[in-house]
Amino acid sequence: MQLHRHKDEFISYDTNVVFIAFSAGALARNWLQETGISFSILIDQERIAYNAFQLDRSLLRSWGPKTWLAYARLMLKGHRWRGIQDDSTQLGGDFLIDRQGKILFTLRSRDPSHRPSVEKLLQLVSDHHRNRET
Amino acid sequence: MRELKVGDSAPNLVLETINGERAALADYWENSEILLIIFLRHLG
Numbered sequence: 001m002q003l004h005r006h007k008d009e010f011i012s013y014d015t016n017v018v019f020i021a022f023s024a025g026a027l028a029r030n031w032l033q034e035t036g037i038s039f040s041i042l043i044d045q046e047r048i049a050y051n052a053f054q055l056d057r058s059l060l061r062s063w064g065p066k067t068w069l070a071y072a073r074l075m076l077k078g079h080r081w082r083g084i085q086d087d088s089t090q091l092g093g094d095f096l097i098d099r100q101g102k103i104l105f106t107l108r109s110r111d112p113s114h115r116p117s118v119e120k121l122l123q124l125v126s127d128h129h130r131n132r133e134t
Numbered sequence: 135m136r137e138l139k140v141g142d143s144a145p146n147l148v149l150e151t152i153n154g155e156r157a158a159l160a161d162y163w164e165n166s167e168i169l170l171i172i173f174l175r176h177l178g
Binding site: 003010013014015016017018019020021022023025028029031032040041042043044048049050052053054055062090091092093094095096097098099100101102103104105106109112121125128129132 | 137138140147149150154160162163165167168170171172175
């Protein structure tokens with residue numbers, strides 16, 4: 001996972017990374033093993049957090065051409081197709097939150113491939129870090 | 135429901151860790167300058 005390769009940079013900006021998954025714990029553990037990431041992961045099977053952060057579900061947008069293209073790219077890179085696990089209509093999102101709990105950035109995915117680049121996230125945390133220092 | 139936007143307070147929810155322990159989101163954002171939360175979708 002690209003994010004994991006930049007873990008040290010996030011640490012250097014005192015940024016904690018947490019994944020939230022709606023899968024059962026066993027599936028989440030498998031995902032951690034397969035991806036080799038070492039960030040924290042929280043389980044939200046009842047999707048309390050997914051709902052509170054207002055993340056959509058959509059069959060149409062989950063399985064559009066962009067998703068198939070993203071899967072094809074991953075498989076070309078040697079990733080294994082894991083099949084459909086859990087609810088494939090659930091869309092995700094990315095949020096930056098400061099120490100006081102204020103939201104600094106939101107992205108609610110329009111489709112599963114819609115996500116901020118790592119470079120964009122690093123730029124945002126870097127800007128916040130710099131603004132705090134001045 | 136009003137859309138959560140930049141500048142709003144994030145919902146502080148209690149979820150489970152992978153080891154079955156309860157953890158509040160605030161515990162994570164209070165312990166670092168910034169917290170990045172990534173909600174997984176089926177592409178990971």
